[in-house]
Amino acid sequence: MTTEPEAWVARFNEELRTQAPYMSSTVSRARERFGPAWSTAFGETLGHVIGDDEAFRKAVKGYVRFALDATKLQRSFEKELVYRISSYAEAAAEVYHNKEYMEGLYLPGILLSHYLWPHHYEQLRYFQQHFLPLIVAADDQQVVDVGVGTGFYSRQALVGAPDATCTAYDISEHSMGYARRQVRAFGGEGRWRGELRDVVADTPDQQWPFLVSVEVLEHLEDPVEFLVALRTMLRPAGRAFITAAITAPNADHIYLYEDVAAVEAQLVEAGFEVLDWREDIAYEPRAAEPVPRLAAFIVTRSEA
Amino acid sequence: MSIDRVRAVFRDVFDNPTMEIAPGLTAQDVDGWDSFNHINLVVALEDEFGLSFTTDQIAGMANVGDLVDVLNDLGQDVSW
Numbered sequence: 001m002t003t004e005p006e007a008w009v010a011r012f013n014e015e016l017r018t019q020a021p022y023m024s025s026t027v028s029r030a031r032e033r034f035g036p037a038w039s040t041a042f043g044e045t046l047g048h049v050i051g052d053d054e055a056f057r058k059a060v061k062g063y064v065r066f067a068l069d070a071t072k073l074q075r076s077f078e079k080e081l082v083y084r085i086s087s088y089a090e091a092a093a094e095v096y097h098n099k100e101y102m103e104g105l106y107l108p109g110i111l112l113s114h115y116l117w118p119h120h121y122e123q124l125r126y127f128q129q130h131f132l133p134l135i136v137a138a139d140d141q142q143v144v145d146v147g148v149g150t151g152f153y154s155r156q157a158l159v160g161a162p163d164a165t166c167t168a169y170d171i172s173e174h175s176m177g178y179a180r181r182q183v184r185a186f187g188g189e190g191r192w193r194g195e196l197r198d199v200v201a202d203t204p205d206q207q208w209p210f211l212v213s214v215e216v217l218e219h220l221e222d223p224v225e226f227l228v229a230l231r232t233m234l235r236p237a238g239r240a241f242i243t244a245a246i247t248a249p250n251a252d253h254i255y256l257y258e259d260v261a262a263v264e265a266q267l268v269e270a271g272f273e274v275l276d277w278r279e280d281i282a283y284e285p286r287a288a289e290p291v292p293r294l295a296a297f298i299v300t301r302s303e304a
Numbered sequence: 305m306s307i308d309r310v311r312a313v314f315r316d317v318f319d320n321p322t323m324e325i326a327p328g329l330t331a332q333d334v335d336g337w338d339s340f341n342h343i344n345l346v347v348a349l350e351d352e353f354g355l356s357f358t359t360d361q362i363a364g365m366a367n368v369g370d371l372v373d374v375l376n377d378l379g380q381d382v383s384w
Binding site: 022068075105 | 338341342343344366367
């Protein structure tokens with residue numbers, strides 16, 4: 001018997017094969033690698049967040065554009081070994097405040113990539129298996145999500161920890177709207193508050209026991225400055241989940257991390273102690289070319 | 305301009321010297337035509353014709369006919 005989530009995945013697969021036949025093995029590869037739990041999680045996201053026919057077609061189109069953009073940028077990066085843009089102002093103008101780009105490509109692309117790109121899904125599993133239990137076990141389950149993006153990790157925290165509350169910050173009005181809709185779709189709106197804020201320029205006075213900041217660092221000219229602000233927002237003995245993309249060009253990636261050690265060095269410089277980490281790779285290289293990677297860290301404040 | 309130059313690019317990208325193309329040919333008909341090779345194909349066509357495709361144009365290339373349409377939209381006048 002086909003469950004509703006599986007029906008959503010089948011529908012997505014059909015639409016993806018129609019729009020982009022060269023991506024026709026994307027769903028089957030993920031299902032084969034990650035099993036029925038993946039199908040359920042992906043299908044629930046499609047059903048809750050994407051919804052009606054027109055939005056569904058647009059979301060698939062957005063994902064196709066996002067994936068092709070990333071692939072084309074990766075090909076250029078393999079030759080040039082530098083990211084295309086180097087300033088935050090360029091990224092903000094081209095991406096974060098560009099409604100058509102954000103809603104037509106970037107946000108649906110990122111949302112769906114959490115399930116369709118293996119290294120993104122592995123990062124999600126690491127969060128669910130190693131960070132969420134810390135929240136669930138705590139007396140104080142307040143979470144701050146800095147750089148909320150699509151709201152995906154806010155939603156994961158609220159669904160995975162039913163007693164948790166979440167404050168989310170982002171500099172993009174389009175991200176914040178999308179995040180609010182995602183959180184609402186999963187019933188989390190009563191426990192979530194979103195605010196447009198640059199936490200470097202205007203660091204909140206509040207401190208949280210749990211902090212999440214997923215794939216923000218590579219979007220910044222000065223990641224250490226941002227990490228220092230995050231440390232200020234984390235309560236002593238609190239726990240943070242901080243991740244970064246490595247050798248992974250995108251329309252708004254500015255800071256090029258060459259390896260995991262480079263990210264770790266910045267975390268330590270900013271005053272964090274690394275408790276655990278993992279690295280995931282997008283695909284095996286065909287030769288010796290750089291491939292996109294994700295590094296995820298669970299850290300606390302260093303009091304040394 | 306005939307389709308020969310486009311055919312030559314396909315044969316090179318897919319390493320198949322006898323490959324034939326037709327308007328309705330899609331990735332599902334060709335071994336190895338995944339998103340990685342789709343971009344290889346796009347980059348090779350850009351180099352061959354001295355063009356640059358937008359992401360929307362690349363995303364719209366669901367079959368070879370679509371691809372030829374984009375080339376013609378960009379002034380290449382490719383005929384079958």
